[in-house]
Amino acid sequence: MSRFTPTTRHALLALLTALCLLFPVRPALSGPTGPPGPTGPTGQTGQTGQTGADQNILMEQTRQDLREAGQAITRNRKELESRRQEIEESLAGLKRAREELALWAWMADSPWDLRDVMEGVDDLRGKARGLLDTPDAYEADIVQQLTYLDKLETRLTQSLSEGLSPETDVQLRLILGDLIALRVRLDDLRTDIEAALGPATAFLESVDAWKTSLTRELNAAWEPYYFTRDPWLSDLTDPETMAQSLRGWVKSFRLAVEVATQGRDTGDWLAALAIALAIAGLPWAVLRRVLRRRKAPHAHPDVMRQFSRAAACLGCGLAVIFLATRIGFVLYSELAAVGEVFFTAALVLASRGLTLASAGPLSSPRTFTRWPLWGLFCLGLLLQVPGVPDPLATPLFALALCGAALLVRRHGHMAETGLDAVISACCVFILPALALCTLAGYARAAILATSVLFYAVLSIRLTVAIGLFRERRLERLATKGGHALAGALLSGLGFPLVFLAVFFSSLLFASTQFEARDIFAALLTQELHLEYVTISAQNILAVILAFYLTRMAIAVSRSYVLRRDAPARRRKTRGAAAHTLATIISYLWWGLFTLCALFLVGFSPTGLAVVAGGLSVGIGFGLQNIVSNFVSGLILLFGRSVEPGDVLILGGDMVVVRRVNFRNTVAVTMDNATVFVPNSDLITGRVTNLSHKDNTVRREVTVGVAYGSDRELVRRLLLEAAAQSPRVLADPAPAVVFTDFGPSALEFRLRVWINEPQDGLTILSGVREAVDDLFRQHGVEISFPQTDIHLRSVPGPADIPATPETPERKGS
Structure with missing residues (x-):
């Protein structure tokens, strides 16, 4: 059955437009009725006459549109009659199909047969729903047109109550009468539609009730079907x-x-x-x-x-x-x-x-x-x-x-x-x-x-x-x-998430096969109420899913923050800040996950207040160090006094910071040993940061030459040795200092600047090798400690006592 015809819609919209155009000229229509003033090309009387003519044309067009709307309703009524016959014939066929289904359900001897009947019932419901779709849309259109008519009737009634001219009043009353008649016909048409839909609606309701009954019967039939012993051997x-x-x-x-x-x-x-x-x-x-x-x-x-x-x-x-x-x-x-x-x-x-x-x-x-x-x-x-x-x-x-x-x-x-x-x-x-x-x-x-x-x-x-x-x-x-997003999404997956997804997908498929979707839904939504928590399988799955989604979000965020395609000149300057930002983002994601998990398991605000009170007591006693390290970690991250990549001196050892965690800072020594430093120690203790603002540090090579060596030659050779090392900075320039007259050498110090403090020993080793080679080539002797021994008196041969005879010699 077709929906409300465009002719009817056009007529009603035209009527609404006409009345909207009519109301602005209402003061002219209800003006004084005394003798007219002088007429002329621009006189008021001429304007009023022209307006009245336009108004009459507009109202006549409005009545014509209303007549066309009435004719459209007549055509729609005829279509409704033919459609009603189609609905009745289709409904009769659906009733016969239901009788066949009822016969199959009566003959069913296993739950699988009932499952087939359930499939037929679903198909029957779909066909019955199809009978109602078009008339329902038709009725919705009629309701919309009745709304338009109510608005028009309200405006016409208001216009008639404001004292118009007799001709205008008559015209508007005629339009109002046509409008009321049209509204009555629409109400009758709506009543006919409801009457046509009544049997189909009742049939659909009966099918729904039958499906509910069959579902209960099918769910009750599975247990005896599977767990009743069958005497197959006697058969x-x-x-x-x-x-x-x-x-x-x-x-x-x-x-x-x-x-x-x-x-x-x-x-x-x-x-x-x-x-x-x-x-x-x-x-x-x-x-x-x-x-x-x-x-x-x-x-x-x-x-x-x-x-x-x-x-x-x-x-x-x-x-x-x-x-x-x-x-x-x-x-x-x-x-x-x-x-x-x-x-x-x-x-x-x-x-x-x-x-x-x-x-x-x-x-x-x-x-x-x-x-x-x-x-x-x-x-x-x-x-x-x-x-x-x-x-x-x-x-x-x-x-x-x-x-x-x-x-x-x-x-x-x-x-x-x-x-x-x-x-x-x-x-x-x-x-x-x-x-x-x-x-x-x-x-x-x-x-x-x-x-x-x-x-x-x-x-x-x-x-x-x-x-x-x-x-x-x-x-x-x-x-x-590869693409950073692909790697981040893959790294966020885990064995429990994939296994649960596959396993519950299998359960969902099995429940669909057994027509036990309601049981599957009840299994997921079955709740266990504790004092402050509501636990269900659905909530647990949601928490697990949220956990792995949080992991994925953190991995995606870190992949975009710690991008490897940054320019080389910016990579070193933004590396520490990027690691700090990535850690802060991780904290935010985990905090959001914690809140979501608490609300998913049904934590009420009262329960959260109780937990917060318990945590405050725990913080005051057993968790004091943990909270202190956590807060210290936040201070380190936001204050950026220690960042990943910094070179520190801790307890006399040089270490390189790898990352700042919740409760400690992970660093690596020059021997590749991992050191876990509590964050509170870095905040309260004294820490030497060799690369806080700049990686450039000064290192010294001490060398002693023999007395009498050419000092200018030594100075030139030391500077040349520093220049031969590619990892020694030219700016600031290396310098040589004559520090002291040693016990056995003239002591010099070569001061060089490097920007890789973690490799300082390796760089200085290369410089020392260059110094040794240059000194050998130019004959400069590297002094070593010397000791002079002075002999004041040496005894002569006569003063040396003779060797005493042994007892054995005397007896011989």
């Missing part, structure tokens, strides 16, 4: 019962196919298949185009093969889901199960491809759990969704579980990583236990447990693969360079 031993079960299953499946295909011609099927084929090839074509545009020569054929297969499986899954929506509700669960098989295969292939792309085809770890678990998952899904009889499905699934366990046991020792070894060991114990559970009559529960196990392993494998790919990309960005 298997009875050939007649077994044959009857198989015949019933084949008959019901054939009936579902007939219902799905009835009433459809060959053209519809060919069009649906053509669209499905196009959807199936779309992901593969997009992947090939992206790879061709990026020209990735480093991609290994095995990696490309995995991703191509994943794209093909994804396309097939999308095509099957498209066909499921076109065929109808009776085969929706079966086709959705086939689509899920393709989707999970695409995820397994993608995880393998990411692992190969990250670790390399030769060094990638081998895993033997993904495909066996995927096979068990697919087998269980394809056994339970179509409703395969339990005497056939139970032994088949138990046999598959035992075969998968033997396969994992045989190849599990070849796993190259600890994670794969743990997964293989768990599967070796879990799969036989599930086989026993299946043989005990709980095959459906075993299928459900296998699905959970598969999705858990798949989530872990995808998370590990994404983590390896992230590390590989970060290494490539660090070595070959």
Whole structure:
């Protein structure tokens, strides 16, 4: 049904414009009625006559527009009648479809059948909603036009109450009468629309109520379906019962196919298949185009093969889901199960491809759990969704579980990583236990447990693969360079975030498959109320997401603050300030995250006040040093007395500051040892900063020459040695000072200036080597300590006593 016609809209807008033009001339219309004054080309009487003529033309045009609006309403009423018949016919068809759905719901013997009925109910609701969309828009248009008419009626009533001329009063009353008649007709039309929409609205409300009832019934049916023991062994031993079960299953499946295909011609099927084929090839074509545009020569054929297969499986899954929506509700669960098989295969292939792309085809770890678990998952899904009889499905699934366990046991020792070894060991114990559970009559529960196990392993494998790919990309960005934003976003990701994202996406998908979205939402929103905190899974996930988003924000901020493409002349001057700014920005981001986390977990202002009071007491006792260091760190950052890159003298050792943290400052000694200095020590103690305002520092080389050496030659050679060192500054110029007459040498000091205080020892070593070489070339002797020994008396031979005889000699 068409919306409100443009003719009606034009008529009402023209009427509103006419009245707006009419009101400004109201004083002329209601002027004095006495004898007219002298007339002339510019006389007042001529102007009034011209205005009256214009007014009559305008009001006549207004009445004509109102008549056209009335004719448009008449046409709309006829369209409404025809549309009402269409609505009634469509509504009758929808009622027949509802009766068919009710019959299928009555015949349903498993939750999967009820799930098919729920899909049909959703389709029915969409069609009923489509019947109401156009009339609803039509009614909204009528309400808008009635608003216009109310405004016009108000203005006309005000105009009539101000005493106009008789002719004008008559004209305006005629317009007001036409307007009121038009308003009555619009009200009648609105009433007819409401009457036409009444049955459809009631039908939609009844369908909504039925869907609510079916949802409760479906949610209650899953537990007995999975956890009720099935006597499959007795049915298997009875050939007649077994044959009857198989015949019933084949008959019901054939009936579902007939219902799905009835009433459809060959053209519809060919069009649906053509669209499905196009959807199936779309992901593969997009992947090939992206790879061709990026020209990735480093991609290994095995990696490309995995991703191509994943794209093909994804396309097939999308095509099957498209066909499921076109065929109808009776085969929706079966086709959705086939689509899920393709989707999970695409995820397994993608995880393998990411692992190969990250670790390399030769060094990638081998895993033997993904495909066996995927096979068990697919087998269980394809056994339970179509409703395969339990005497056939139970032994088949138990046999598959035992075969998968033997396969994992045989190849599990070849796993190259600890994670794969743990997964293989768990599967070796879990799969036989599930086989026993299946043989005990709980095959459906075993299928459900296998699905959970598969999705858990798949989530872990995808998370590990994404983590390896992230590390590989970060290494490539660090070595070959890349966009700062890409590196920052990758560095902000973490294992918990990726794992939770994949795992809860799997849960959301599973809840959609089981029509248990309400249960999934209730699980997320279930709250645990403590004294000052409200905890729920949704809040915990929000805090984790906020934590990693904060990490990403900090990484992005630091990447733009600490840019490496700054000009060389500015890099040294802005480096310390950039590090300080980056640290302050990190503090601000973490502070914002703390506030958001507190409000996400439901901290009330009262709770915050209590926590603040407790913190104040803690600060007064145990946290005093921590808070002191934190405040000292803020003073260092804002005061910039110590910045990253500064060279300090601490305890007699020269250190280079790396960064200023919350509670300490990290520095590195010349021996590459890391020193953690409390921030409060840097504030309260004495610290020598060799590069606070300028990196230029003076260093000295002391040398002693022998007495009698040429002092001018020594001075010239020392200056020449300083000039030979490229790391010694020419401005300020080196200087030589004759300091003292030593005990054994004339002592000189060579004073040089350098701008790399952390490399002072290396620079001075080069200067000393140059001094030694120049002194050797020019014969200048470097003095060394000398000692004179004076012998005052030396005894003669006669004064030396003879050697006494030993007792043995006397006896001989």
